[in-house]
Amino acid sequence: MEIGPFIPLTSDYGFKATFGNETNDLFLRTALQALIKSPVPIRQAQLEKNAFEALTLDSRSGIFDLACTDELGNHFIVEMQLGHAPHFVQRMKFYALHKFNTVVERGRFLYANLPRIYCIAFLEKSVLPTPQYHTLANLRNEQGEPIDEQLTLILVELAKFDKSADVVSSDLDKLIYTMKTLHNAPADPVQWPTFWNEEWLQRAIDELNTRKMTPEERFQFARYTAINAEAVNAERARLSGVIQRSLQLGLTVEQIAQINEVSIDYVRELLQNLNDE
Structure with a gap:
């Protein structure tokens, strides 16, 4: 790291x-x-x-x-x-x-x-x-x-x-x-x-x-970083699924962002990732 x-x-x-x-x-x-x-x-x-x-x-x-x-x-x-x-x-x-x-x-x-x-x-x-x-x-x-x-x-x-x-x-x-x-x-x-x-x-x-x-403090910092990365990846995957279902229901990007309390740019980023897969 x-x-x-x-x-x-x-x-x-x-x-x-x-x-x-x-x-x-x-x-x-x-x-x-x-x-x-x-x-x-x-x-x-x-x-x-x-x-x-x-x-x-x-x-x-x-x-x-x-x-x-x-x-x-x-x-x-x-x-x-x-x-x-x-x-x-x-x-x-x-x-x-x-x-x-x-x-x-x-x-x-x-x-x-x-x-x-x-x-x-x-x-x-x-x-x-x-x-x-x-x-x-x-x-x-x-x-x-x-x-x-x-x-x-x-x-x-x-x-x-x-x-x-x-x-x-x-x-x-x-x-x-x-x-x-x-x-x-x-x-x-x-x-x-x-x-x-x-x-x-x-x-x-x-x-x-x-x-x-100290070595212990470095370990704790590395541990926090690893946990954060895993948590963020899991949440991104969950929200990507929510976005797909919301679009199928006819919701707009703006509505999806407001409901999930995230930015419009973040929703668009996830949409772009879904389209690239």
């Missing part, structure tokens, strides 16, 4: 090795604080083990739902979505409301002093019609005044971020820049942005540095 100096942070392995690092949570805590735009440092992040997983079409074995709580009992759900997902906001609402119901039930249906719930999603493709690459949303009235801030949805649309390293200043921008560029970065640290020397980012970069990986 031939890989570059750094594993993509947005990959299944990279996401779990950084955001899901169980031995050191500095990167996770700093990233969460930046994502929710809080001036108050998060002192502790306790990872939960009940991650949802589901097959995707974008070279990842699943959607990794990283769930954690901070020292105040606030809940965080972090998602990574690399494929085309035009209805991803609905999926975020499902996860957030599921967590909300769980919290309420544990509190014996007492609604006072509920902990905050933050559902955070990193999206490779744009899904919102707005130009902002970081969107923080909660319940507001028609004048934009807050009604309730107990449940917050946060979307980061990576495709909309185009800042260069020399204009990056906030921790949020440092995080997004690193997520978008690390896997293409040169091996020589002299050529890196100066903010990559900050401890929280340096810890994450070290986790993704292939030159510093």
Whole structure:
């Protein structure tokens, strides 16, 4: 297997090795604080083990739902979505409301002093019609005044971020820049942005540095890659069958893409492969 100096942070392995690092949570805590735009440092992040997983079409074995709580009992759900997902906001609402119901039930249906719930999603493709690459949303009235801030949805649309390293200043921008560029970065640290020397980012970069990986870590990375490839091939085969049946029923390419929540280009690619066989 031939890989570059750094594993993509947005990959299944990279996401779990950084955001899901169980031995050191500095990167996770700093990233969460930046994502929710809080001036108050998060002192502790306790990872939960009940991650949802589901097959995707974008070279990842699943959607990794990283769930954690901070020292105040606030809940965080972090998602990574690399494929085309035009209805991803609905999926975020499902996860957030599921967590909300769980919290309420544990509190014996007492609604006072509920902990905050933050559902955070990193999206490779744009899904919102707005130009902002970081969107923080909660319940507001028609004048934009807050009604309730107990449940917050946060979307980061990576495709909309185009800042260069020399204009990056906030921790949020440092995080997004690193997520978008690390896997293409040169091996020589002299050529890196100066903010990559900050401890929280340096810890994450070290986790993704292939030159510093132990034999066990290399094996785990190879294992993730092999599992992902098998899963994607199996899903492509399944969807190819769905496309053939859908066309026989008279559905258009656009309808097939919408029903299966994939891009039109992806459906056309599978159709071309079927025609070439």
